[in-house]
Amino acid sequence: MESGKLNNMVLEIYKGGVPVMDVLNRWYDEFKLEGYGAMIPFIGIVRPDNGIDGLSFDLYLPLLTKWFEKWQNLPDCKITMAHSFGDVMVGETSFLCAVYTKHRREGFKYLEEFVEDFKANAPIWKYDLKNGKRIFASDRAKPLPQSGILK
């Protein structure tokens, strides 16, 4: 596990599947007495779709860290995140995050905003693992919002 901790940031990057319960357990113990009434994790599990054996990920840590840092200064919400690189098999988890808020309603809001922003902007690339091959998941990939200047 490589851990990028910049001003109290909690971003964890794992080679292979995220050890979901270990991480959640640690996060829960760390934050349960800080006055947050709601902890809402999101657990992204690799589905057995299209006959894949798993997924694989590349990520670009310098920009991932910068992207994540933007979510670290909310006045009323804390967010932690873990993501895999390399191979993650069916049934394993490649993406885990959790939002911590005083009340539930802002938690729902921030979780959705965060995950949608993650999907649109995190510099991560996904591949299907199928019959021993690593195939870019081009059908699920979306150009970054700032793309297109090389047209």
Next chain:
Amino acid sequence: MESGKLNNMVLEIYKGGVPVMDVLNRWYDEFKLEGYGAMIPFIGIVRPDNGIDGLSFDLYLPLLTKWFEKWQNLPDCKITMAHSFGDVMVGETSFLCAVYTKHRREGFKYLEEFVEDFKANAPIWKYDLKNGKRIFASDRAKPLPQSGILK
């Protein structure tokens, strides 16, 4: 732990705090290979507010079970839930649920709908534990939608 299992229902009732990680671990292991791509738990933690030592709960299981049963026939979402009765100390969890969906978006939607319905309709009563006393949390309680016929 008393477990009410009616047609594949997963509702768990605990005396005292919900053992969050044990329960989540079991749920995750049970559902991770069923094709759900998103598992979104909601963890309701007892906050150290107003100088309380904890909260305490009464619940009426026959109607809680019936209420929960209405959430067990969604075509595209599974929901599991655990709740405490009796005393739950600050930092412990009194309410835990999780939604399981193929894709994230319906997961966000169902989680919020389920938790709001739970808050409005689940037959559960909350008390503050303060200086050894159990005081009904009347400021947070809301009449059930069907109340008022005895006016």
Next chain:
Amino acid sequence: MVSVEFLGPIQIDKKEFDVKSVRELKDELYKIPELEDWLISCAIAVNDKIIESLDTPLKDGDKVVLLPPVCGG
């Protein structure tokens, strides 16, 4: 006789009433001073089904519960 249970914070023991409808039960309940503040905010279940009408009939052996304002989670 109809049994009536008072749930949650209502500190009154279970009682029995000889009534034929929720409307008749209502009149009996208003005779209990400690209940006065609770009644307007309670929902009623008959045999574990929440009812919406005072005209709901009651018969011997029915089980009524009074549900004061809730707050789970």
Next chain:
Amino acid sequence: MVSVEFLGPIQIDKKEFDVKSVRELKDELYKIPELEDWLISCAIAVNDKIIESLDTPLKDGDKVVLLPPVCGG
């Protein structure tokens, strides 16, 4: 020289170019046949900051990365 790295699924090794702006770099990149399909959908970062203009100047030692379409989670 400016170093250019191709991220994710673009199977091209890091290269160096003698260019003074992203516009000049663009012309060089279009000379690489394997890149053709990627260029229109890539975002560009200079020294780990995503840029939005072709007129962004480049200087010796700058580090450019090309980011093809993403899909995390």
